[in-house]
Protein backbone atom coordinates (compact mmCIF):
# COMPACT_ATOMS: atom_id res chain seq x y z
CA UNK A 1 0.00 0.00 0.00
CA UNK A 2 1.31 3.47 -0.86
CA UNK A 3 0.82 6.95 0.65
CA UNK A 4 -1.14 5.97 3.74
CA UNK A 5 -2.47 9.02 5.53
CA UNK A 6 -2.60 9.15 9.31
CA UNK A 7 -3.89 11.82 11.62
CA UNK A 8 -4.16 12.58 15.32
CA UNK A 9 -7.49 13.00 17.11
CA UNK A 10 -7.73 16.77 16.56
CA UNK A 11 -6.39 16.60 13.00
CA UNK A 12 -3.60 19.12 13.55
CA UNK A 13 -0.94 16.54 12.69
CA UNK A 14 -1.04 14.57 9.46
CA UNK A 15 1.59 12.00 8.68
CA UNK A 16 1.96 9.98 5.50
CA UNK A 17 3.72 6.63 5.29
CA UNK A 18 4.98 6.29 1.73
CA UNK A 19 4.89 2.51 1.58
CA UNK A 20 3.75 -0.14 4.06
CA UNK A 21 1.91 -3.43 4.43
CA UNK A 22 -0.55 -4.34 7.17
CA UNK A 23 1.79 -5.49 9.96
CA UNK A 24 0.82 -4.27 13.43
CA UNK A 25 2.63 -5.12 16.66
CA UNK A 26 2.22 -4.18 20.29
CA UNK A 27 4.56 -3.20 23.08
CA UNK A 28 3.86 -4.07 26.71
CA UNK A 29 6.74 -2.06 28.23
CA UNK A 30 6.11 0.16 31.24
CA UNK A 31 6.64 3.41 29.33
CA UNK A 32 4.28 2.57 26.45
CA UNK A 33 1.57 1.43 28.86
CA UNK A 34 1.93 4.48 31.08
CA UNK A 35 1.83 6.88 28.10
CA UNK A 36 -1.07 5.16 26.34
CA UNK A 37 -3.21 3.68 29.12
CA UNK A 38 -2.34 0.21 27.87
CA UNK A 39 -0.16 -1.63 25.36
CA UNK A 40 0.32 0.61 22.33
CA UNK A 41 -0.48 -0.88 18.91
CA UNK A 42 2.12 0.23 16.40
CA UNK A 43 3.26 0.09 12.82
CA UNK A 44 6.92 -0.01 11.81
CA UNK A 45 7.48 2.19 8.74
CA UNK A 46 11.24 2.30 9.45
CA UNK A 47 13.42 5.16 8.17
CA UNK A 48 12.53 8.86 7.98
CA UNK A 49 12.71 8.58 4.17
CA UNK A 50 9.52 6.47 4.28
CA UNK A 51 7.57 9.16 6.18
CA UNK A 52 6.23 12.60 5.28
CA UNK A 53 5.18 14.99 8.03
CA UNK A 54 2.51 16.46 5.80
CA UNK A 55 0.85 18.90 8.14
CA UNK A 56 1.22 20.20 11.69
CA UNK A 57 4.84 19.33 12.43
CA UNK A 58 4.94 22.44 14.65
CA UNK A 59 2.24 20.86 16.85
CA UNK A 60 4.42 17.84 17.64
CA UNK A 61 6.04 17.76 21.06
CA UNK A 62 8.97 15.44 21.57
CA UNK A 63 9.59 13.71 24.87
CA UNK A 64 13.21 12.58 25.10
CA UNK A 65 13.22 9.12 26.66
CA UNK A 66 16.89 8.17 27.02
CA UNK A 67 18.18 7.62 23.45
CA UNK A 68 14.75 7.64 21.81
CA UNK A 69 12.15 10.30 21.09
CA UNK A 70 8.45 9.90 21.73
CA UNK A 71 6.31 12.31 19.76
CA UNK A 72 2.79 13.39 20.62
CA UNK A 73 0.35 16.07 19.48
CA UNK A 74 0.62 19.02 21.83
CA UNK A 75 -3.01 20.00 21.15
CA UNK A 76 -4.95 16.73 21.59
CA UNK A 77 -2.27 14.56 23.22
CA UNK A 78 -2.43 11.72 20.69
CA UNK A 79 0.57 9.43 20.69
CA UNK A 80 2.25 9.80 17.29
CA UNK A 81 5.56 7.95 17.18
CA UNK A 82 8.60 6.40 18.75
CA UNK A 83 11.85 7.42 17.04
CA UNK A 84 15.40 6.18 17.43
CA UNK A 85 17.54 8.89 15.72
CA UNK A 86 20.79 6.88 15.92
CA UNK A 87 19.18 4.06 13.93
CA UNK A 88 16.95 6.30 11.76
CA UNK A 89 13.97 4.21 12.80
CA UNK A 90 10.36 5.25 13.36
CA UNK A 91 7.49 3.27 14.78
CA UNK A 92 4.09 4.91 14.82
CA UNK A 93 0.75 4.63 16.54
CA UNK A 94 -1.12 2.23 14.24
CA UNK A 95 -4.46 3.77 15.16
CA UNK A 96 -3.57 6.99 13.31
CA UNK A 97 -3.78 5.10 9.99
CA UNK A 98 -7.29 3.93 9.09
CA UNK A 99 -5.99 2.41 5.85
CA UNK A 100 -3.76 0.02 7.78
CA UNK A 101 -5.88 -0.97 10.75
CA UNK A 102 -8.86 -1.97 8.63
CA UNK A 103 -6.74 -4.79 7.15
CA UNK A 104 -4.11 -5.23 9.85
CA UNK A 105 -2.36 -8.45 10.73
CA UNK A 106 -1.35 -8.48 14.39
CA UNK A 107 1.56 -10.86 14.74
CA UNK A 108 4.11 -9.62 17.29
CA UNK A 109 4.13 -8.66 20.98
CA UNK A 110 7.21 -6.95 22.44
CA UNK A 111 8.35 -6.72 26.08
CA UNK A 112 5.92 -9.53 26.85
CA UNK A 113 7.66 -10.21 30.17
CA UNK A 114 6.59 -6.73 31.31
CA UNK A 115 2.89 -7.33 30.55
CA UNK A 116 0.72 -7.14 33.68
CA UNK A 117 -1.42 -10.20 34.35
CA UNK A 118 -4.82 -8.53 34.10
CA UNK A 119 -5.03 -8.49 30.29
CA UNK A 120 -3.97 -10.81 27.46
CA UNK A 121 -4.64 -10.52 23.73
CA UNK A 122 -6.54 -13.46 22.26
CA UNK A 123 -4.87 -15.54 19.56
CA UNK A 124 -1.38 -16.85 18.94
CA UNK A 125 1.52 -14.72 17.74
CA UNK A 126 5.25 -14.24 18.24
CA UNK A 127 6.21 -12.87 21.67
CA UNK A 128 9.57 -11.39 22.62
CA UNK A 129 10.86 -10.42 26.06
CA UNK A 130 12.73 -7.20 26.94
CA UNK A 131 15.97 -8.75 25.61
CA UNK A 132 14.20 -9.60 22.31
CA UNK A 133 14.40 -13.30 23.16
CA UNK A 134 11.42 -15.33 21.97
CA UNK A 135 9.01 -16.55 24.64
CA UNK A 136 7.67 -20.00 23.77
CA UNK A 137 4.54 -21.79 24.98
CA UNK A 138 2.65 -18.73 26.14
Ligand SMILES: [Zn+2]
Nearest residue numbers: 008010073076
Ligand atom coordinates in the same frame (compact mmCIF):
# COMPACT_ATOMS: atom_id res chain seq x y z
ZN1 LIG B 1 -3.88 16.47 17.65
Ligand SMILES: [Zn+2]
Nearest residue numbers: 027028029032
Ligand atom coordinates in the same frame (compact mmCIF):
# COMPACT_ATOMS: atom_id res chain seq x y z
ZN1 LIG C 1 7.17 0.04 24.73
